Amino acid sequence: MRKMRYWDKVILFLEGLIILSSCGSSKKVVYLQDADVNRRVKTEIEYKTVIHPDDLLSIVVSCDDLESALPFNTPMIGLGNQVTSSSQQIPRGYLVDKAGEIDFPVLGKLKVEGISRNELSEMLKEKLSLYLKNPIVTIQFQNFKVTVLGEVKNPGCYQVSSERVSLLDALGMAGDLQINGKRKNVLIMREQGNEKVFARVDLTSSDYINTPFFYLQQNDVVYVEPNKGRIAGGNAGTFLPYVLSSLSTLIAVISLITR
Numbered sequence: 001m002r003k004m005r006y007w008d009k010v011i012l013f014l015e016g017l018i019i020l021s022s023c024g025s026s027k028k029v030v031y032l033q034d035a036d037v038n039r040r041v042k043t044e045i046e047y048k049t050v051i052h053p054d055d056l057l058s059i060v061v062s063c064d065d066l067e068s069a070l071p072f073n074t075p076m077i078g079l080g081n082q083v084t085s086s087s088q089q090i091p092r093g094y095l096v097d098k099a100g101e102i103d104f105p106v107l108g109k110l111k112v113e114g115i116s117r118n119e120l121s122e123m124l125k126e127k128l129s130l131y132l133k134n135p136i137v138t139i140q141f142q143n144f145k146v147t148v149l150g151e152v153k154n155p156g157c158y159q160v161s162s163e164r165v166s167l168l169d170a171l172g173m174a175g176d177l178q179i180n181g182k183r184k185n186v187l188i189m190r191e192q193g194n195e196k197v198f199a200r201v202d203l204t205s206s207d208y209i210n211t212p213f214f215y216l217q218q219n220d221v222v223y224v225e226p227n228k229g230r231i232a233g234g235n236a237g238t239f240l241p242y243v244l245s246s247l248s249t250l251i252a253v254i255s256l257i258t259r
Contacts, residue, residue: 047215049141049163051112051120052191053100054217056093059124063132072105072128093142106131114193117141117163134166146216148174150224151181165216167201167208171224177203181224188213189221 021130052055061072095100102115107127112120121137144160153175167188177183183203188214190197201208208214216222 023176047164048116048170049144049217050114050116051096051100051220053096053098053113054143055096057096057102057112057117057120058093058140058142059104060138061124061128061132062136062138064130065132068132070133072107072132141218144218146170146219147221148224149221151178151226152176152224153178160218163218166214167216167222168204170216170220170222177224180226182227185225187223187225188216189223190217191219 002005005228059070063069081116094104096102096112099111101109101111104110104124109123110123115123117139121139124137125135128137141163144163146160146165147157148170149155152171155174158170158173167186171177184205186201186203188199188201190199199211199213
């Protein structure tokens, strides 16, 4: 049996190093690794966006007699249009004050904090039915936004046209995580009343689908931490693909020379 030569050992070692590096990196960057593609998963957490102070709501009231609905759609606040100033466009709407209330035409002060958009719509329909026949109430969030910071391609504050946005949606809007971002320890900061709630999410596991943080709430902040290599100031993670490519080329050259 031919004894393994020195360069054969070197080549074998380098090939093993490439394989181990590839396996290790894939386990750190692949999302939802344990998801079963052949099984449907029903989320256990009911999605519900509730109204908070400082939310800006567009509320439009209509009914069988449009003229009768005019007092409930004041030109300054009720129509959800925009006012153009010299420098910017200012959205119209009902701003929820610090007490969680809005000042609605004819009806006066209404407590809206802690209820959903649909619940507010039903409440207004009930109250407006004393004045209008078959009232229809359309409500939208005017300033629903989430903020994504840290190791993502495009960090920033993002306006959301729909109130249903998942964590993956938000990361997609921010251009996804950089290779240096920690996928197993994404921080979500949320306001609930007078409290701040913090949660850690592991994007490599599907377990977080059944948590209250799979869908984001308005004004949530998502922060992606840098990994140890990034913190140390080295960009080894960024250059790893190039290093592995160079090693592969070196192995091929050595093989041609020695065999």
